Structures are given as C-alpha cells and as structure tokens.
Amino acid sequence: MTQPADSGRRPEALPLLRGQKALVTGANSGIGLATAIALGRAGADVVVNYVFGREAAEDVVSKIQSFGVRAFAHEADVSDEGQVVGMFARMLEEFGTIDVLVANAGLQRDAALTDMTVEEWHKVIDVNLTGQFLCAREAAKEFLRRGVVPEVSRSAGKIVCMSSVHQIIPWSGHANYAASKGGVLMLMQTLAQELGPHGIRVNAVAPGAIRTPINRSAWDTPEAEQNLLKLIPYRRVGDPDDIADAVTVLASDLMDYVVGTTIYVDGGMTLFPGFATGG
Numbered sequence: 353m354t355q356p357a358d359s360g361r362r363p364e365a366l367p368l369l370r371g372q373k374a375l376v377t378g379a380n381s382g383i384g385l386a387t388a389i390a391l392g393r394a395g396a397d398v399v400v401n402y403v404f405g406r407e408a409a410e411d412v413v414s415k416i417q418s419f420g421v422r423a424f425a426h427e428a429d430v431s432d433e434g435q436v437v438g439m440f441a442r443m444l445e446e447f448g449t450i451d452v453l454v455a456n457a458g459l460q461r462d463a464a465l466t467d468m469t470v471e472e473w474h475k476v477i478d479v480n481l482t483g484q485f486l487c488a489r490e491a492a493k494e495f496l497r498r499g500v501v502p503e504v505s506r507s508a509g510k511i512v513c514m515s516s517v518h519q520i521i522p523w524s525g526h527a528n529y530a531a532s533k534g535g536v537l538m539l540m541q542t543l544a545q546e547l548g549p550h551g552i553r554v555n556a557v558a559p560g561a562i563r564t565p566i567n568r569s570a571w572d573t574p575e576a577e578q579n580l581l582k583l584i585p586y587r588r589v590g591d592p593d594d595i596a597d598a599v600t601v602l603a604s605d606l607m608d609y610v611v612g613t614t615i616y617v618d619g620g621m622t623l624f625p626g627f628a629t630g631g
C-alpha cells in the first residue's frame with residue numbers, strides 16, 4: 353500500500369481537536385486508518401498503533417503530518433500488557449499526555465461453534481476485549497493524574513470504544529466475535545459509570561457493514577453486495593470515513609454531554625430490516 357485510503361471529503365482542517373493528543377489502535381488499515389487521519393485533520397497529534405504492516409502505518413503518519421500536526425507509528429499488540437504499558441509510556445514521553453483514546457484494534461476468526469478452536473476463541477477475546485481493557489486502563493491513569501485542562505477540552509479525557517452492531521445482533525458462525533463485542537458494550541458502560549465522576553467520557557461507536565479488509569467477502573462481488581444490502585435499510589455499504597467522522601465529533605467537546613452511549617453508524621442495520629416485509 354502506498355497511499356492510505358482517504359476520500360478527502362473534508363479538505364480543510366476542522367479545529368475540533370486542536371491541541372489534543374490521540375492514540376488510535378489498529379490504525380494502519382480500515383476504520384482505524386481513516387480515524388487516525390480524521391483526528392489529525394481535526395488538529396490532534398496522533399499515535400498510529402499497529403501490530404503488522406509498518407509501511408502502511410508510516411503512510412498514515414505522513415498523511416497526518418501533512419496537516420501540520422505531529423504523529424508517530426508505534427508497534428504493539430494490544431492484547432499484551434507489557435506492550436500496551438510501553439506504548440503509553442512512549443506516548444507520554446513524546447506528546448506529554450493523552451486526551452483521546454480510540455480503542456479500535458479488532459479482528460475476526462470465524463468458525464461454526466463445533467469447529468471453533470479454543471485458540472480462535474481466545475485470540476478474538478484477547479484482542480477485541482482484553483485489548484480495550486488494557487488500553488482504557490492506561491489511558492484512564494493519565495486522565496486521572498492530569499485532570500481537566502480547560503484550554504484543551506472540557507473533559508479530563510475521552511475514550512471511544514470501537515464496537516459493532518454485533519454488540520446487540522447475534523451472529524451465527526461468529527460466537528467469539530459477537531461475545532467480544534457484547535463484552536465491549538458492558539465494559540464501555542461500566543467504565544463510563546466509574547470514570548464519569550472524574551470528568552472522563554467513555555462512549556462507543558458501533559459500525560455496521562463498512563467496506564474494509566475484515567469483511568471483504570461480504571461486499572467484493574455484486575452478489576455478495578446485493579445480499580449485504582438487504583440487511584441495510586439505507587442501502588449503502590459504509591465507508592471508513594463514515595466511522596472516522598462519527599468518532600471525531602464524539603471525541604470533541606461538541607459531544608461533551610454524551611457519556612456511556614453507543615452511536616450506531618450502520619445505515620440502519622440495527623432496525624431489524626427483516627421486519628420491513630415480515631412479522
């Protein structure tokens with residue numbers, strides 16, 4: 353990959369996050385990539401976390417730097433406690449603090465229940481759920497230490513958990529993934545309740561079907577895409593920028609009173625579209 357995907361639909365920098373420091377996990381592809389770029393465009397300095405694919409991560413860094421803000425790539429497996437602690441230590445050393453965590457890194461290891469190995473189960477839970485716990489914990493420590501800096505933001509810190517419509521929609525053949533996202537919902541709500549009194553906002557964005565490498569088989573042939581569109585009342589597969597823009601606004605002070613909520617960005621996938629004609 354030479355150029356990160358970027359629709360350029362926001363040609364000018366929006367100052368929504370000016371002076372803030374953000375960390376995006378899994379930021380060298382798909383939703384994470386678009387989100388890291390959007391936060392940079394909104395004025396934040398950005399840490400681009402990745403686990404494989406250094407070149408793609410460096411492309412994201414260059415794109416973010418072109419907005420006149422700072423960025424660096426940092427390799428770390430979010431499910432490894434030592435690597436997460438090390439990543440936050442480097443961020444605090446280089447940027448001084450953190451204002452926004454986007455806990456995005458996630459993966460799928462799909463299998464029918466009776467074929468699913470315990471390794472496939474653990475891998476998905478470890479990255480999708482334990483990874484969010486570890487990153488949220490380290491971010492919260494710094495938010496609590498620093499408190500509110502009114503010139504920067506009304507809140508002492510923002511955590512945006514990347515969830516999925518599958519935090520509430522059961523998904524046959526994906527028990528590990530659906531369980532991990534159901535866990536993200538309760539993790540997010542519990543952290544929002546626990547950290548709210550300290551001025552920290554925790555929320556989630558739940559994407560529907562977004563055109564990224566994780567679900568390529570669901571949209572890369574016309575037949576697959578037609579099938580997918582039946583599940584989307586708005587009849588369009590989402591773009592990574594749809595999610596990136598929602599995260600940017602949610603992390604900004606425009607949404608300062610939004611606490612412990614999930615914003616579904618799914619073209620209506622959670623509206624039980626089967627009932628448009630049935631029931």
Ligand code: BGC
Nearest residue numbers: 516517518560561566567570
């Ligand atoms: C999954 C995708 C899927 C989408 C809608 C996402 O969380 O990662 O593979 O297409 O949900 O079902």
